Amino acid sequence: MRDTLIELRNITKTFENNVVLDNLNLQVGENEFITLLGPSGCGKTTTLRIVGGFETPDKGQVFFEGEDITDMPPNLRQINTVFQKYALFPHMNVGENIAFGLRISGKSDAYIRDKVRYGLRLVNLAGFENRRVESLSGGQQQRVAMARAIVNEPKVLLLDEPLGALDLKLRQDMEYELIRLKNELGITFIYVTHDQEEALTMSDKVVVMNGGFIQQMGTPEDIYNEPQNAFVADFIGDSNILDGIMLRDRLVCVCDTLFPCIDEGFGNDAPVDVVIRPEDLIVRRPGEGKLDGEVIHNVFIGVHYEMEILAGGFEWLVQSTTSHAVGDRVSLDVAPENIQIMHKPKTREQEAIRRDV
Amino acid sequence: MSKKYCAVPFLVWLAAGTVIPFAMILYYGLTDRTGAFTLNNILAIFQPIHGQALGLSLLLALISTVICLLLAFPLAMILKDSNLGRRGFIIFIFILPMWMNFLLRTMAWQVILEKGGIFNTVLAHLHLPALTIINTPAAVVLGMVYDFLPFMVLPIYNAMMKIDDSIVEAAYDLGAGKSTVLRRILLPMSIPGIASGITMVFVPSLTTFVISNILGGGKIYLIGNIIEQEFTTSANWNLGSGLSLVMMLFIIVSMAALNALDKNGEGNFI
Amino acid sequence: MKKIFTSVYLILILLFLYLPILTLMVFSFNESKSMFRWTGVSLKWYREMFRDSQMLSAIFNTFSIALVSAAVATVIGTLASIGILAMRKKTQNFIMGLNNIPLLNADIVTGISLMLTFIAFGFYLNWGTVLLAHITFSIPYVILSVMPKLKQVGPASYEAAQDLGASPAYAFWRVVIPEIRSGIVTGFLLSFTMSVDDFVVTHFTRGAGINTISTLIYSQVKVGIRPTLFALSTVIFVIVLIVLTIANVASDRGAEEDDFFYEVAQG
Numbered sequence: 001m002r003d004t005l006i007e008l009r010n011i012t013k014t015f016e017n018n019v020v021l022d023n024l025n026l027q028v029g030e031n032e033f034i035t036l037l038g039p040s041g042c043g044k045t046t047t048l049r050i051v052g053g054f055e056t057p058d059k060g061q062v063f064f065e066g067e068d069i070t071d072m073p074p075n076l077r078q079i080n081t082v083f084q085k086y087a088l089f090p091h092m093n094v095g096e097n098i099a100f101g102l103r104i105s106g107k108s109d110a111y112i113r114d115k116v117r118y119g120l121r122l123v124n125l126a127g128f129e130n131r132r133v134e135s136l137s138g139g140q141q142q143r144v145a146m147a148r149a150i151v152n153e154p155k156v157l158l159l160d161e162p163l164g165a166l167d168l169k170l171r172q173d174m175e176y177e178l179i180r181l182k183n184e185l186g187i188t189f190i191y192v193t194h195d196q197e198e199a200l201t202m203s204d205k206v207v208v209m210n211g212g213f214i215q216q217m218g219t220p221e222d223i224y225n226e227p228q229n230a231f232v233a234d235f236i237g238d239s240n241i242l243d244g245i246m247l248r249d250r251l252v253c254v255c256d257t258l259f260p261c262i263d264e265g266f267g268n269d270a271p272v273d274v275v276i277r278p279e280d281l282i283v284r285r286p287g288e289g290k291l292d293g294e295v296i297h298n299v300f301i302g303v304h305y306e307m308e309i310l311a312g313g314f315e316w317l318v319q320s321t322t323s324h325a326v327g328d329r330v331s332l333d334v335a336p337e338n339i340q341i342m343h344k345p346k347t348r349e350q351e352a353i354r355r356d357v
Numbered sequence: 358m359s360k361k362y363c364a365v366p367f368l369v370w371l372a373a374g375t376v377i378p379f380a381m382i383l384y385y386g387l388t389d390r391t392g393a394f395t396l397n398n399i400l401a402i403f404q405p406i407h408g409q410a411l412g413l414s415l416l417l418a419l420i421s422t423v424i425c426l427l428l429a430f431p432l433a434m435i436l437k438d439s440n441l442g443r444r445g446f447i448i449f450i451f452i453l454p455m456w457m458n459f460l461l462r463t464m465a466w467q468v469i470l471e472k473g474g475i476f477n478t479v480l481a482h483l484h485l486p487a488l489t490i491i492n493t494p495a496a497v498v499l500g501m502v503y504d505f506l507p508f509m510v511l512p513i514y515n516a517m518m519k520i521d522d523s524i525v526e527a528a529y530d531l532g533a534g535k536s537t538v539l540r541r542i543l544l545p546m547s548i549p550g551i552a553s554g555i556t557m558v559f560v561p562s563l564t565t566f567v568i569s570n571i572l573g574g575g576k577i578y579l580i581g582n583i584i585e586q587e588f589t590t591s592a593n594w595n596l597g598s599g600l601s602l603v604m605m606l607f608i609i610v611s612m613a614a615l616n617a618l619d620k621n622g623e624g625n626f627i
Numbered sequence: 628m629k630k631i632f633t634s635v636y637l638i639l640i641l642l643f644l645y646l647p648i649l650t651l652m653v654f655s656f657n658e659s660k661s662m663f664r665w666t667g668v669s670l671k672w673y674r675e676m677f678r679d680s681q682m683l684s685a686i687f688n689t690f691s692i693a694l695v696s697a698a699v700a701t702v703i704g705t706l707a708s709i710g711i712l713a714m715r716k717k718t719q720n721f722i723m724g725l726n727n728i729p730l731l732n733a734d735i736v737t738g739i740s741l742m743l744t745f746i747a748f749g750f751y752l753n754w755g756t757v758l759l760a761h762i763t764f765s766i767p768y769v770i771l772s773v774m775p776k777l778k779q780v781g782p783a784s785y786e787a788a789q790d791l792g793a794s795p796a797y798a799f800w801r802v803v804i805p806e807i808r809s810g811i812v813t814g815f816l817l818s819f820t821m822s823v824d825d826f827v828v829t830h831f832t833r834g835a836g837i838n839t840i841s842t843l844i845y846s847q848v849k850v851g852i853r854p855t856l857f858a859l860s861t862v863i864f865v866i867v868l869i870v871l872t873i874a875n876v877a878s879d880r881g882a883e884e885d886d887f888f889y890e891v892a893q894g
Contacts, residue, residue, distance in 0.1 A: 059585070075532045100528070101531030104537060146526075363707065364711050366768075378737075432636070432637075449871065451640075457863060459841070464653050492884055503644075564734065567845070584735060
């Protein structure tokens with residue numbers, strides 16, 4: 001476990017009777033790349049704004065290196081933000097934008113000049129000092145916003161959907177660039193996005209949020225392979241999510257068919273959610289698997305075929321490198337370790353699986 | 358049929374309503390009563406009575422523009438900051454008086470400031486000495502500020518509302534305090550609004566003859582008053598046109614200066 | 628502390644803006660003709676105002692000129708916007724430069740230049756010349772309201788309508804006009820208000836025979852203010868207040884929706 005740099009303790013935030021964050025607890029370690037992931041309205045941006053100092057929580061405290069900074073204004077925090085739409089100052093050129101924070105902290109002209117040059121080199125924009133902000137492309141503006149934050153040597157960099165406005169190719173380039181920056185600078189990144197791919201690619205730790213609660217927290221592998229509830233499973237990648245009955249330890253009944261699995265401790269005859277990833281389903285010849293059915297849809301999407309197979313009254317999403325024509329009779333099978341069993345949420349409270357790290 | 362022909366009625370109107378009338382002023386301004394070319398109508402600005410009127414106009418217009426700016430900038434800032442819930446409603450309250458007839462609003466100040474008027478009655482009740490403001494340049498400035506203040510508030514407010522909240526937040530994020538945000542973000546970014554506000558107050562103040570007539574009691578001669586009289590009572594259209602040309606020259610020069618300030622304002626911070 | 632300061636500032640400015648108007652309104656109910664002595668509440672000046680034929684004809688002139696000039700200016704200005712956008716960029720810039728002259732020019736210059744022109748071309752100064760003058764200074768406002776809207780809409784839907792079989796005229800009426808309607812309405816309302824509020828241009832182009840509200844006030848102020856003018860102020864203020872409140876409430880509903888989406892987008 002790394003040293004804790006930022007801690008959010010029991011944060012609650014309400015906007016006009018709308019609870020955006022409900023008793024949220026979160027710890028961020030030193031030199032960690034942590035991503036807050038969730039659909040819009042899940043409270044991720046509000047969490048970021050509370051860390052940045054742009055919102056004050058109704059309840060709870062924010063600690064930075066053990067010091068309570070809940071009421072500290074943003075200009076006094078050792079935290080810098082890369083804004084969603086970059087928020088570059090349109091009346092200043094690139095160099096002036098980057099120098100803004102350094103000017104305020106009263107650095108010498110020579111230091112500022114060096115630092116601006118260093119910042120631009122860091123984001124691969126060397127020589128752009130005198131360019132006007134409007135003359136830059138979206139990706140370049142993004143990099144300037146990054147450089148503007150980084151040159152102040154913040155302990156923490158907050159990034160609010162910084163890649164949202166870029167096209168796919170540029171976004172992938174920037175993802176690698178961000179990972180490189182994080183490794184070179186050795187500072188903590190708190191990153192907000194609704195894009196699961198971004199989250200899984202870059203993060204040390206992913207925090208999946210929904211409805212103001214943390215749904216699950218863990219490494220990208222954990223989150224993908226072991227989703228703790230149906231929301232996480234659905235949000236991260238494609239999934240088949242079915243109602244099932246846990247008959248006893250290691251045996252679950254789905255679509256009136258018995259499947260051996262590896263989960264224990266759910267009790268006997270307990271209703272559960274069952275999650276099976278589409279790439280984990282094995283397509284066999286009729287009668288050779290557990291559940292017979294018929295292919296009703298087949299699309300080639302590059303790496304593999306994506307099929308819908310109607311079996312046991314459920315349309316299964318299946319990804320496979322071998323194609324089966326629409327109308328073919330097939331049989332589905334799945335390895336026991338690839339079946340995820342989850343408790344059904346009983347209340348809104350329970351949807352938040354709070355795991356204290 | 359080309360869509361271009363839709364503009365024909367407008368082009369005719371533009372020629373008849375803008376180009377020809379301008380040529381008329383030019384013609385009258387550069388000729389004498391017999392129609393012979395002369396520069397006398399232009400040079401008439403150097404006669405003391407005309408020169409003084411122009412000087413006074415420039416001075417009063419400058420003073421009222423500065424006062425409007427000093428009143429409007431903080432107001433626009435407060436309105437931008439205020440989360441008074443229904444922002445539109447607050448703006449509405451501040452521009453509502455603008456929709457009242459301009460002469461009635463000016464007249465109201467005559468009623469208030471008159472000798473033995475409400476203003477002095479109030480002063481007397483407070484046992485303060487009476488103040489004679491009516492028929493002084495101060496009254497004219499007051500009228501200009503009152504009539505044209507909304508023209509300063511609106512463009513500055515609009516310019517400020519265009520500043521994205523995240524830009525202000527970015528400045529705070531980078532360590533700026535309130536005064537730095539004002540000096541380096543809000544002020545430079547509202548310069549286009551300030552520039553058009555200045556134009557919209559300065560030009561009507563410089564050219565007015567109504568305010569000086571109503572609140573100056575016919576004793577205060579601005580260049581507008583002189584020109585108006587040449588066209589009505591004295592009926593010397595050539596002189597009136599010549600002086601108008603001089604006045605237009607001053608408007609153009611001041612607008613060019615403002616334009617330069619607008620550009621410079623941006624330049625300073627690069 | 629800061630809160631108190633800003634509130635005081637707002638209140639002082641509001642007092643400055645509204646006290647003069649309120650003064651006029653209060654004294655419109657004063658029985659005596661004096662502006663300094665309160666002798667009792669009465670509606671006498673309102674009665675007198677509605678019996679004053681000069682005032683009634685001024686009111687009629689003001690609104691008839693405003694309506695007709697705004698309507699004509701809106702038609703000419705809207706057509707002009709369409710035509711100008713179809714021209715080459717250079718021509719566009721040149722025409723827009725000319726179009727902006729009356730906007731930037733001083734009222735007094737517009738007024739005297741039109742007066743000189745009318746007289747030179749043998750027009751007799753009356754209601755008609757005032758109307759022509761008002762149309763002239765209104766057209767630029769219409770163009771400035773319609774043109775951005777037209778640019779924003781672009782040619783795509785006009786072309787789409789024709790692609791679907793509409794004649795140019797049909798596409799224009801059923802597709803283009805509805806899309807730029809808000810710009811046209813703004814242009815009309817702007818022209819209407821500019822016309823109602825105008826004094827200077829009317830002053831030079833009206834001749835001796837006719838008065839608008841503004842010119843009537845001006846002549847009365849010069850000879851001595853009568854409280855009928857206070858009554859008129861009150862009536863105008865109340866009408867403006869009602870009209871603008873309705874307009875504000877109507878547009879506020881749209882704004883509330885925006886706020887709602889803004890909140891949602893904030894997450």
